[in-house]
Amino acid sequence: MGKNKKRQRNKKDNNVDEVAQLTVEKATDEVLTMTVKSGTKVENMLKFARKALQSGEHRRIVWTGSGQAITRTISCAESLRREFQVHQVTEVSQEIASEGKTSDIPSIRILQSLEKIDPLTPGYQSSEGGTAFWLSARKSGEQSSEASSHGRFAKRRKVQECGESAE
Numbered sequence: 001m002g003k004n005k006k007r008q009r010n011k012k013d014n015n016v017d018e019v020a021q022l023t024v025e026k027a028t029d030e031v032l033t034m035t036v037k038s039g040t041k042v043e044n045m046l047k048f049a050r051k052a053l054q055s056g057e058h059r060r061i062v063w064t065g066s067g068q069a070i071t072r073t074i075s076c077a078e079s080l081r082r083e084f085q086v087h088q089v090t091e092v093s094q095e096i097a098s099e100g101k102t103s104d105i106p107s108i109r110i111l112q113s114l115e116k117i118d119p120l121t122p123g124y125q126s127s128e129g130g131t132a133f134w135l136s137a138r139k140s141g142e143q144s145s146e147a148s149s150h151g152r153f154a155k156r157r158k159v160q161e162c163g164e165s166a167e
Helices: 003-019 042-055 067-083 132-147 151-166
Strands: 031-035 060-066 087-099 101-113
Touching (some): 042 067
Antiparallel strands (some): 060 101
16 A cells, blocks of 8 residues: 555544544443444344443443445344443534545534433433433324324224225
């Protein structure tokens, strides 16, 4: 690899590091950083993260991914969230890559913690799932769903009942 390519790669890595600083936490020894790439096997990442949380070795995990790896990053975080009661902070940003031509690459960082995180932090989701907005919407939704029988599936039942009586 030539000197110019190395300089460009180092410059790109420095730009990524500057932009991708998580507003809540900076990586320390207590935080396990899981970098997901487009070819990453989700199950392998989850096995490693589960072991780290179950053994007590780490209490916080930061999932990072950019470009085509964003969907895999979210999948990893959501799968782990279903298994453990974790508090979560999500940060979406853009990385600046300059390989001949400057381009913005979307990136995501998801901090998951077994310990409580300040709920006023932007992007915070509680361990029960959802933000304050969704929790209030869920409560009002419970009241309205009690009034209607089975909500959106009511039509489907009527169609099945009609089909059964016609036979």
